Amino acid sequence: xxxxxxxxxxERDSDFLTKIGLCELRLMKDGRWPWLVLxxxxxxxxxxxDLTPLDQTMLTFETVLVTEALKTVTGATKIxxxxxxxxxxxxxxxxxxxxxxDANWPGPVWGHGTAEPRSTEDTKALAARILDALKP
Amino acid sequence: xxxxxxxxxxERDSDFLTKIGLCELRLMKDGRWPWLVLxxxxxxxxxxxDLTPLDQTMLTFETVLVTEALKTVTGATKIxxxxxxxxxxxxxxxxxxxxxxDANWPGPVWGHGTAEPRSTEDTKALAARILDALKP
Numbered sequence: 001x002x003x004x005x006x007x008x009x010x011e012r013d014s015d016f017l018t019k020i021g022l023c024e025l026r027l028m029k030d031g032r033w034p035w036l037v038l039x040x041x042x043x044x045x046x047x048x049x050d051l052t053p054l055d056q057t058m059l060t061f062e063t064v065l066v067t068e069a070l071k072t073v074t075g076a077t078k079i080x081x082x083x084x085x086x087x088x089x090x091x092x093x094x095x096x097x098x099x100x101x102d103a104n105w106p107g108p109v110w111g112h113g114t115a116e117p118r119s120t121e122d123t124k125a126l127a128a129r130i131l132d133a134l135k136p
Numbered sequence: 137x138x139x140x141x142x143x144x145x146x147e148r149d150s151d152f153l154t155k156i157g158l159c160e161l162r163l164m165k166d167g168r169w170p171w172l173v174l175x176x177x178x179x180x181x182x183x184x185x186d187l188t189p190l191d192q193t194m195l196t197f198e199t200v201l202v203t204e205a206l207k208t209v210t211g212a213t214k215i216x217x218x219x220x221x222x223x224x225x226x227x228x229x230x231x232x233x234x235x236x237x238d239a240n241w242p243g244p245v246w247g248h249g250t251a252e253p254r255s256t257e258d259t260k261a262l263a264a265r266i267l268d269a270l271k272p
Contacts, residue, residue: 047207047215049200060196064185071183078225079183082218086234086242089214098222104247106222111243
């Protein structure tokens with residue numbers, strides 16, 4: 001029986017924030033947008049239908065929690081969510097705060113240019129605000 | 137009290153396939169990819185968190201149903217799902233069959249070039265296969 005192990009590319013491109021019930025929550029290392037990623041801690045899962053029905057419901061619940069927190073923290077015009085996985089096959093759900101005039105607005109964040117680093121200070125501050133907004 | 141009314145742009149850019157419990161299922165008029173859209177038939181909903189928790193679960197259930205059907209019909213390498221809404225604010229969930237070497241692979245379908253029409257014959261055939269795969 002295999003165990004959950006975070007994909008190396010996701011590990012490299014994002015910082016760990018917290019674990020929610022099913023998912024690990026991570027912050028993408030890209031200062032262009034407040035961009036979170038949820039990774040269900042289950043092995044060998046690529047599509048949502050690979051999860052059990054209970055885990056599918058948990059994923060929805062946790063995605064909504066994170067979406068609301070990100071909307072509160074950023075005041076974004078629109079939250080973009082997506083599960084693509086064309087490059088990294090391990091199931092991961094993107095939750096991105098979008099605002100009019102941001103990089104590539106109103107186009108998608110995926111496949112647009114290259115990541116721009118966020119300072120350690122800014123990363124810590126954003127992470128703290130998101131974690132605070134996630135508190136019950 | 138307002139009623140559900142399909143956004144005009146969604147209506148123009150896609151063909152009606154069927155109604156599932158919560159959602160209207162539509163096929164995008166773009167021959168580059170087999171591309172479905174689920175639209176929850178609820179008024180004034182832009183983000184998933186605008187839906188009731190029951191509707192959120194229904195949306196997940198219906199998205200998974202449609203994802204599995206599209207995977208069966210196309211044999212795609214990966215299904216891409218996403219809810220962006222930067223242009224059309226009415227909540228709609230994209231479910232797109234992606235295969236290695238398709239248009240813009242492994243980049244996203246959103247914001248890439250312009251739609252290429254699919255013949256009426258091909259549209260009917262694809263729609264029939266999807267509806268067949270959705271049968272219980």
